[in-house]
Each structure stands twice: as structure tokens, then as C-alpha cells.
Amino acid sequence: MKTKIAQKKKPASTKKKTVEKKKPVKKPAEPSESKTQKNLRTISLLRGMKDITPKDELYWRTAYHKAEEMANAYGFEFMETPALEEAVLFTRSLGKDTDVVDKEMYVFEDRDGTRVALRPEWTAGAVRAYINHGMQSLPQPVKVWNYGAIFRHDRPQAGRFRQFHQFGCETIGQRHPCLDAELILVAYNFLKDLGIHANVNINSIGNLEDRQNYTIELVGYLRSKRSYLCENCKKRINKNPLRVLDCKEESCAEVIQESPQIIEWLGEESKTYFMKVLECLDELGIPYILKSTLVRGLDYYCDTVFEFFEDGNEEKSQNALGGGGRYDMLVEQLGGQPTPAAGFALGLERVISILRAKEDNKNLLEKPWSKVFFAQLGDQANYKALKLIEEMRLQGVIVRHNLAKASLKGQMETADKLGATHTLILGQKEVHDGTIIIRDMDSGNQEIVDQNKLIAEIKKTIKTAKPRK
Ligand code: AMP
Numbered sequence: 082m083k084t085k086i087a088q089k090k091k092p093a094s095t096k097k098k099t100v101e102k103k104k105p106v107k108k109p110a111e112p113s114e115s116k117t118q119k120n121l122r123t124i125s126l127l128r129g130m131k132d133i134t135p136k137d138e139l140y141w142r143t144a145y146h147k148a149e150e151m152a153n154a155y156g157f158e159f160m161e162t163p164a165l166e167e168a169v170l171f172t173r174s175l176g177k178d179t180d181v182v183d184k185e186m187y188v189f190e191d192r193d194g195t196r197v198a199l200r201p202e203w204t205a206g207a208v209r210a211y212i213n214h215g216m217q218s219l220p221q222p223v224k225v226w227n228y229g230a231i232f233r234h235d236r237p238q239a240g241r242f243r244q245f246h247q248f249g250c251e252t253i254g255q256r257h258p259c260l261d262a263e264l265i266l267v268a269y270n271f272l273k274d275l276g277i278h279a280n281v282n283i284n285s286i287g288n289l290e291d292r293q294n295y296t297i298e299l300v301g302y303l304r305s306k307r308s309y310l311c312e313n314c315k316k317r318i319n320k321n322p323l324r325v326l327d328c329k330e331e332s333c334a335e336v337i338q339e340s341p342q343i344i345e346w347l348g349e350e351s352k353t354y355f356m357k358v359l360e361c362l363d364e365l366g367i368p369y370i371l372k373s374t375l376v377r378g379l380d381y382y383c384d385t386v387f388e389f390f391e392d393g394n395e396e397k398s399q400n401a402l403g404g405g406g407r408y409d410m411l412v413e414q415l416g417g418q419p420t421p422a423a424g425f426a427l428g429l430e431r432v433i434s435i436l437r438a439k440e441d442n443k444n445l446l447e448k449p450w451s452k453v454f455f456a457q458l459g460d461q462a463n464y465k466a467l468k469l470i471e472e473m474r475l476q477g478v479i480v481r482h483n484l485a486k487a488s489l490k491g492q493m494e495t496a497d498k499l500g501a502t503h504t505l506i507l508g509q510k511e512v513h514d515g516t517i518i519i520r521d522m523d524s525g526n527q528e529i530v531d532q533n534k535l536i537a538e539i540k541k542t543i544k545t546a547k548p549r550k
Pocket of ligand 1: 202233235240241242243244245246247400401402403404426427428429430431
């Protein structure tokens with residue numbers, strides 16, 4: 082390697098130039114980074130992260146498409162808040178003693194010294210935006226939906242990542258049992274339309290005063306059973322006792338089962354409100370399970386809380402498909418006017434993992450080019466193909482092709498691998514005659530059609546065809 086020579090400028094008055102050798106500054110090498118081009122180490126994914134590759138495309142597009150369709154159908158409008166927010170937004174909203182804030186949030190100092198966090202959920206950002214954009218002056222409730230990446234430095238395991246995706250809906254500005262039920266309905270129907278039969282677990286955790294009274298009772302009870310609890314729950318007794326109710330450790334199960342039930346500590350208003358939410362669900366025909374230990378992990382929740390599980394798959398908390406509830410105090414806590422609100426979020430990695438395991442995904446979208454492959458042979462056909470493909474695209478027929486490949490055999494193999502139902506073949510003869518061949522990939526039957534009639538013909542041919550893979 083050549084040593085760099087630095088030229089040091091002398092003051093103008095000095096004529097003589099001196100050349101000074103600068104000592105190369107040694108930067109500490111990255112631990113396993115090799116110095117030569119040949120041996121550069123490949124870079125892997127960070128732990129807990131996941132690539133979404135083209136083979137996952139249809140699952141992700143289907144989920145997004147369904148989320149958008151559902152949200153629109155129930156009058157929710159799209160909103161996306163930034164992935165990066167001031168950290169205090171989440172500590173104040175979710176509570177500093179919650180697992181999400183205390184153990185899982187990605188927090189760091191930005192280059193300008195601001196303490197920032199990658200969003201560990203959607204609700205706090207939605208409420209900040211509601212306040213910042215003066216949405217309280219819009220017709221209430223303001224109904225927004227969001228979709229995107231969420232970050233939690235959790236312990237990675239099946240169904241648990243450090244970057245994952247949530248589809249959520251928030252109804253901000255009014256308190257009414259029908260609104261809670263509507264949120265549950267949107268999430269329930271989203272899952273149902275994807276072919277997932279979900280169970281709704283539901284509970285009420287009352288208002289702040291109810292919860293404070295209940296917590297005193299619960300802490301007394303948990304202290305009396307301390308020796309039976311897991312190490313985590315022993316710590317939770319003082320820090321976040323409600324979280325003990327969520328623990329899935331076997332040792333804690335019996336203690337939790339016999340714990341005082343929050344529902345018995347609800348005031349009249351919360352009790353009546355909850356009964357009305359349940360009546361709405363009955364009216365809608367949504368089956369639900371009353372779960373007295375369901376409290377959700379975040380401080381902002383009040384009254385109705387709920388979670389979704391795939392039917393028959395509820396034994397582990399990391400199987401939850403989503404959850405939500407009311408957060409009537411949050412707007413005020415973040416500096417806005419007192420404004421009731423509620424919302425839900427569904428975890429898309431878990432939804433997609435269920436879809437992937439299914440044999441028949443009848444609602445899965447298709448890749449737009451999945452049915453037709455365009456093969457060409459010879460220079461003239463090559464250029465003509467480019468033009469025909471563009472004409473087809475303009476009229477809504479999307480095809481896959483490989484114009485850089487000369488061999489017809491090779492192109493047919495690609496068509497087969499891609500699962501095309503039909504291949505269009507254009508050779509020198511067809512260019513000359515103004516025709517093109519449509520080949521059925523299953524039967525091998527070929528039909529010669531006039532190029533001017535190609536688009537109408539192929540549209541008709543593929544209308545009912547299903548991609549072969
Ligand atoms: P939560 O608000 O924590 O209940 O999260 C709502 C939903 O997001 C959960 O029910 C999961 O489906 C999903 N989720 C939460 N944490 C993770 C994670 N670490 N990895 C994957 N999905 C998650």
C-alpha cells in the first residue's frame with residue numbers, strides 16, 4: 082500500500098517547499114473485518130431482524146391490501162408518524178416501568194444530543210400527531226389507521242423479532258361502547274377475511290382510581306404468595322404488579338388463577354360501559370372470552386382491553402396476534418385537551434406465519450406477471466418484443482421476460498420455473514408474418530395469432546387461468 086504524502090503549505094514569503102511525511106493514523110479495525118478485498122467477511126442480519134424477500138411478497142402484499150380495504154371500509158384514514166420520536170413521548174405514554182420502555186425500547190442520543198427512540202408501538206405517535214395537527218377541531222372521532230415497522234429489543238424467538246410490523250387503527254375523540262366494538266370488529270374481520278379464525282379475549286381494567294384500589298389489593302395478595310412466583314414476577318410486585326397477571330411461567334399460573342379479579346373493583350360507570358361493549362359484540366355476533374387476568378402491558382390503557390389469538394393457539398403470550406383497548410387519558414397526558422380514545426394493533430409477522438402454514442390461501446394476491454412469459458428468438462424478434470411488451474403493459478397485461486437471453490430453450494425453462502400458464506413465442510418467422518405463438522404450458526398446445534389481436538386474445542386466454550405455482 083502506498084503511503085499518502087501530505088503537502089504542507091508554507092507561508093507565502095517562504096519560497097522553499099518542504100515535503101512532510103504524515104504518519105498514517107491507525108484506525109482500529111472492525112473486529113472480524115478482513116483487510117484484503119478478497120477476504121471481506123459477508124455481513125449478516127442483526128439478531129432479531131428479518132428480511133422480507135420476493136418469496137414473501139404475496140403474503141405481505143395481501144396483508145397490506147386487506148388492511149387498507151378493511152380500514153377504508155370502516156372509515157379510517159391513513160396516517161404514518163415517523164419511526165423516530167423523542168423518547169419522552171413513549172416513556173410518558175407507556176409508563177417508564179413497563180417492559181417495553183424499561184427493557185425493550187431502542188433509545189439513543191441523536192447527533193444533536195436529543196434523546197430519541199425508535200417507535201415501540203403506534204398509539205403514542207398517533208396521539209402526538211392528533212395534538213400537533215389540531216385534529217381536535219376536525220369532526221370527531223378522528224379515525225386513523227397505520228401500517229409499518231415497530232422496534233423492540235426483545236429476546237428473539239419464534240414469532241418474536243426486534244423489528245416487526247403492525248397494522249393498527251385508532252379512534253380518537255369520543256367514548257362510546259360501539260366504538261370499542263367497531264375496533265374489535267375491524268381486527269376480527271381483517272383476520273377472518275384472511276382465513277384466520279380468531280378468538281377475542283376481553284376484559285375491563287376500569288378507570289385510574291379503580292386500578293389504584295385494585296393494585297393495592299393485588300400487591301398484598303402477591304406479597305403473601307411471593308415465594309411461589311418466578312424471579313421476574315418477584316421484581317414486578319413493586320415495579321408493575323399488574324404485569325404479573327400476564328406471566329406465562331408455570332410457577333406463577335396457580336397464583337394468578339386465584340388472584341383477586343379486577344372486574345370486581347370496577348366502579349358503576351366502568352361496569353355499565355363494559356356490559357354495553359359486550360352487548361355490542363353480541364349484537365355483531367363476535368364470539369368473545371371474558372379473561373379476568375387480561376390487563377395489557379402499558380400504562381395508558383383504561384376500561385376495555387382485548388387481545389386476539391388464533392383459535393386453539395392461545396397457550397403462549399407470543400402467540401397473541403394483536404391487542405388493544407381504550408386510552409382515555411393519553412391525549413391529556415401528552416399535553417392535549419381531555420380526549421377519550423381507543424385503538425388496536427395486530428402483529429403482521431404472526432398473521433403471515435399462519436397464512437404461510439395454510440394449504441389453501443384463497444385470498445392470496447397473485448403476482449401481476451405470474452401467468453404470461455414472453456420468449457423471443459433472434460435480433461429482430463428481440464426488438465419487436467420490447468415494443469409488444471410495452472403495448473401489452475399499457476393495456477394491462479403484464480408479462481415476465483428475459484430479453485437478454487438468446488436461447489429459446491433457456492427461456493422456456495425460465496417460464497416453467499416461474500409458473501407461467503402461457504408463453505408467447507416470437508421468432509424471425511413470426512416477426513415477418515406479423516403473428517405470434519401462444520403456448521399453453523400445461524398441454525403444450527400452441528396457437529398462432531395475429532399480433533394485432535394478441536392483447537385481446539391473451540386477456541381472454543388467461544382470464545380464468547391460475548398461476549401454476
Ligand atoms: P402488543 O401491543 O405488545 O400487544 O403488540 C401487539 C401485537 O404485535 C402482538 O400481539 C404481536 O402480534 C405483535 N408483536 C408484539 N411484539 C412483537 C415482537 N417482538 N415480534 C413480533 N411481533 C410482535
